[in-house]
Amino acid sequence: MTVAASHLLEVEDLHVEFGQGRDTASVLNGVGYHVDEGETLAVLGESGSGKSVTAQTVMGILDTPPGRITGGSVRFRGEELLGADPERRRMLRGESMAMIFQDALSALNPVYSVGFQIAEQFRFRRGMSRKDAMARAAEMLDLVRIPNAKQRVREYPHQFSGGMRQRAMIAMSLALDPELLIADEPTTALDVTVQAQIMELLDELRRERGMGLILITHDLGVVAEVADRIAVMYAGRIVEHTDAATLYAHPGHPYTRGLMDSVPRVDDVAGAALRPIPGLPPSLSAIPPGCPFHPRCAHAEDVCAAEVPLLRELGGDHQAACHFAERFVAEDPDRPTTHEVVSR
Amino acid sequence: MSEPILQVRDLVKHFPVTRGVVFRRTIGHVRAVDGVSLDLHPGETLGVVGESGCGKSTLAQVLMRLTPPTSGTATFEGQDLFAKRGADLTAWRRDMQIVLQDPYTSLNPRKTVGDVVGEPFDIHPEVAPKGDRRRRVQELLEVVGLNPEHIRRYPHQFSGGQRQRIGIARALALRPKVIVCDEPVSALDVSIQAQVLNLLSDLQREFGLAYLFIAHDLGVVRHLCDRVAVMYLGSIVETGTAEEIYTRASHPYTQALLSSVPVPDPSLRGRREAIRLEGDVPSPADPPSGCRFRTRCPKAAPVCAEDPPALEVRDGTDHPAACHFAAPPHLVRAD
Ligand SMILES: Nc1ncnc2c1ncn2[C@@H]1O[C@H](COP(=O)(O)OP(=O)(O)OP(=O)(O)O)[C@@H](O)[C@H]1O
Ligand SMILES: Nc1ncnc2c1ncn2[C@@H]1O[C@H](COP(=O)(O)OP(=O)(O)O)[C@@H](O)[C@H]1O
Ligand code: SF4
Ligand code: SF4
Ligand SMILES: [Mg+2]
Ligand SMILES: [Mg+2]
Numbered sequence: 001m002t003v004a005a006s007h008l009l010e011v012e013d014l015h016v017e018f019g020q021g022r023d024t025a026s027v028l029n030g031v032g033y034h035v036d037e038g039e040t041l042a043v044l045g046e047s048g049s050g051k052s053v054t055a056q057t058v059m060g061i062l063d064t065p066p067g068r069i070t071g072g073s074v075r076f077r078g079e080e081l082l083g084a085d086p087e088r089r090r091m092l093r094g095e096s097m098a099m100i101f102q103d104a105l106s107a108l109n110p111v112y113s114v115g116f117q118i119a120e121q122f123r124f125r126r127g128m129s130r131k132d133a134m135a136r137a138a139e140m141l142d143l144v145r146i147p148n149a150k151q152r153v154r155e156y157p158h159q160f161s162g163g164m165r166q167r168a169m170i171a172m173s174l175a176l177d178p179e180l181l182i183a184d185e186p187t188t189a190l191d192v193t194v195q196a197q198i199m200e201l202l203d204e205l206r207r208e209r210g211m212g213l214i215l216i217t218h219d220l221g222v223v224a225e226v227a228d229r230i231a232v233m234y235a236g237r238i239v240e241h242t243d244a245a246t247l248y249a250h251p252g253h254p255y256t257r258g259l260m261d262s263v264p265r266v267d268d269v270a271g272a273a274l275r276p277i278p279g280l281p282p283s284l285s286a287i288p289p290g291c292p293f294h295p296r297c298a299h300a301e302d303v304c305a306a307e308v309p310l311l312r313e314l315g316g317d318h319q320a321a322c323h324f325a326e327r328f329v330a331e332d333p334d335r336p337t338t339h340e341v342v343s344r
Numbered sequence: 345m346s347e348p349i350l351q352v353r354d355l356v357k358h359f360p361v362t363r364g365v366v367f368r369r370t371i372g373h374v375r376a377v378d379g380v381s382l383d384l385h386p387g388e389t390l391g392v393v394g395e396s397g398c399g400k401s402t403l404a405q406v407l408m409r410l411t412p413p414t415s416g417t418a419t420f421e422g423q424d425l426f427a428k429r430g431a432d433l434t435a436w437r438r439d440m441q442i443v444l445q446d447p448y449t450s451l452n453p454r455k456t457v458g459d460v461v462g463e464p465f466d467i468h469p470e471v472a473p474k475g476d477r478r479r480r481v482q483e484l485l486e487v488v489g490l491n492p493e494h495i496r497r498y499p500h501q502f503s504g505g506q507r508q509r510i511g512i513a514r515a516l517a518l519r520p521k522v523i524v525c526d527e528p529v530s531a532l533d534v535s536i537q538a539q540v541l542n543l544l545s546d547l548q549r550e551f552g553l554a555y556l557f558i559a560h561d562l563g564v565v566r567h568l569c570d571r572v573a574v575m576y577l578g579s580i581v582e583t584g585t586a587e588e589i590y591t592r593a594s595h596p597y598t599q600a601l602l603s604s605v606p607v608p609d610p611s612l613r614g615r616r617e618a619i620r621l622e623g624d625v626p627s628p629a630d631p632p633s634g635c636r637f638r639t640r641c642p643k644a645a646p647v648c649a650e651d652p653p654a655l656e657v658r659d660g661t662d663h664p665a666a667c668h669f670a671a672p673p674h675l676v677r678a679d
Contacts, residue, residue, distance in 0.1 A: 046533040046534065046535060047533055147623075161624040162396075162624070163624050164624070191395035191396050191560065191625070192395070192560070192562070192601060192604040192605055193395065193600060193601060193604045193620075193621045194624060195604070195606075196604040196606075196618070196620060197620060197621075199606075200620065218533065218534065219606065220534070220608035221563075221605065221606030221607055221608045222606045223608070224606060224607065224608045224609055224610045224612075224613070225606045225607075225610075225613060227610075244610040245610045245611065247610075248608065248609060248610050248611075249611070258535060259534060259535060260608065261538075262534045262535045262537070262538035263534055263538075263563065263608050264538070264541065264561075264563040264564050264566060264567035264568075265563050265566070265607060265608060266562045266563045266566050266590065266602060266605045266607065267607055267609075268563070268566055268567065272567070273542075274538040274541055274542055274567065275538070276535055276536075276538035276539040276542060277535040277538075278539075280503050280505070280506075280536070281533075
């Protein structure tokens with residue numbers, strides 16, 4: 001047996017809680033995923049499913065307290081990061097892994113010029129002079145296609161449009177040439193025409209630099225256009241994982257199918273019906289026993305309320321955490337599901 | 345076709361841009377809505393789509409009489425909307441209601457759900473006599489799929505989707521003929537969004553409502569709307585039936601917008617036509633001359649900087665678009 005080479009990033013069985021006693025919220029309940037160089041892993045899930053908390057734990061920027069990491073492992077090129085020396089983690093942030101956020105305006109400091117904020121990293125991490133660092137910052141802005149980068153490098157965040165601020169954030173995160181970029185809903189606040197520009201830019205930079213990209217989003221359209229592999233999250237767990245083509249054509253988890261049936265598409269025929277998932281996601285301080293999705297699932301049987309379904313192998317790097325995943329994968333995806341049993 | 349219930353002509357709303365604290369001077373105007381005309385027919389849904397800041401919410405505010413127009417006219421059932429005063433105005437308010445985007449801030453946190461939904465009855469006691477209130481409110485909660493037992497709960501005890509239902513119940517209280525929906529599902533997760541969209545369709549069928557449905561999500565609009573108006577920088581650049589807009593868009597902006605929407609189907613990756621616009625939307629305080637879209641338009645020609653194109657049907661197209669070179673999609677180059 002050969003020893004598998006370690007992934008660029010590997011997260012395993014991650015557990016995170018917030019709060020105390022009866023109010024304890026189990027926010028992550030065994031999250032695991034991995035990403036390799038040059039590929040895009042999309043983490044797909046609705047709000048509150050734990051996408052950002054996972055990313056913050058990976059980056060080592062989760063607020064503890066109130067958060068508590070109660071188990072699991074985060075390895076970067078095989079090196080365990082949970083419990084690692086804070087100095088080592090600071091070094092890795094920026095140099096090896098970087099993150100961009102949904103709200104670029106609040107992530108940028110309003111009182112410094114955009115260029116100054118990018119240049120800081122070159123000065124403190126690379127020991128460059130102020131002048132050289134500003135010149136490098138302008139190059140970075142040019143790389144992310146900000147017009148007149150040489151002039152605009154001295155402007156302040158409020159002088160940039162939403163799309164330009166997100167470009168500036170990307171420039172800042174790429175300054176030290178990280179091998180892994182985590183983009184947490186990078187286009188959610190942007191208009192579609194600008195979103196399309198930013199997604200294309202990210203995809204190109206990933207390809208050119210051979211970076212691993214973790215794209216966090218709730219948008220099934222964005223995911224379908226760029227992801228190599230997709231991990232679907234629900235109530236702090238990965239409930240399904242596979243490559244993009246397989247996930248959309250043969251979802252094995254009723255929640256994944258439910259999401260797809262809920263999206264109104266521009267290319268739908270007129271009058272196509274939406275089939276929403278009934279009910280609401282659970283409170284994380286009172287996750288239902290057994291399958292956390294069972295109160296909303298049209299296929300639930302007795303076993304679903306009793307036993308937590310673990311991720312099952314469905315063949316060809318496809319896993320789903322549903323007791324009956326094999327059956328759903330085999331079904332014709334165009335056949336209407338029983339989701340019409342909606343409690344409206 | 346029936347007479348329009350709401351008819352809007354050349355509507356303009358400019359906001360002054362001022363400078364100075366003691367001596368406030370007006371140094372310009374934000375042309376938030378700049379010459380909008382539209383018709384809404386009884387029982388239909390007209391979608392208004394466009395990117396952030398193009399004037400959708402301002403249009404809604406003016407039509408709801410929440411802010412006065414700068415110029416232009418609007419009629420409701422043939423009567424001048426902006427001339428309504430006193431009892432006439434109060435009576436009209438029963439007929440036209442609004443549902444807002446943000447289910448988190450559009451409800452008063454100190455009022456119970458019963459108070460919020462029953463509030464319109466305070467202003468219009470003729471609709472529900474005092475003794476009948478509670479029953480009417482519970483009926484409304486049931487109509488929008490909420491538990492009538494929860495009448496004494498406060499908004500924070502509900503999820504985003506449920507709060508949006510409360511807003512819809514309040515809008516329905518007076519049995520309006522028209523509901524203006526300003527991004528009613530934008531803040532919701534996709535599984536909850538689908539529940540609320542289905543609810544809106546069901547209510548329309550049941551009560552014969554007309555919706556003026558404002559949204560930036562083109563998938564949502566495709567789903568719900570009979571006709572669509574596309575806005576850019578305060579003006580309507582293209583309008584038609586949903587079928588015309590989604591399958592035969594003839595304005596370069598609409599075409600770019602549609603091609604930018606990601607489709608949840610990996611098998612179409614790289615096979616869809618991609619029209620990528622450069623840059624961002626210009627400031628509505630200083631819009632470009634001629635055609636507003638020319639600074640980002642892949643088809644712009646010198647004439648576009650001179651003559652503002654009229655919103656009209658041109659040769660080879662079957663619905664109005666404000667472009668000198670309006671043409672069906674396949675005649676537009678992909679890059
Ligand atoms: N009270 C106001 N004073 C000055 N400018 C305003 C005011 N209200 C709106 N505007 C400006 O008018 C323009 C149109 O705004 P509006 O809110 O109607 O846009 P919108 O299409 O609803 O955008 P969104 O999709 O972001 O909701 C914007 O440039 C906005 O900044
Ligand atoms: N600092 C915090 N304190 C308490 N709860 C938190 C904190 N950060 C996140 N949470 C909770 O953790 C859960 C997952 O959050 P998050 O990872 O941000 O979700 P998302 O998938 O939307 O990114 C949510 O229920 C959220 O309320
Ligand atoms: S395990 Fe049961 S409840 Fe959970 S998704 Fe599968 S069928 Fe539904
Ligand atoms: S009029 Fe000119 S600039 Fe305007 S949309 Fe048509 S081609 Fe483009
Ligand atoms: Mg998040
Ligand atoms: Mg608005």
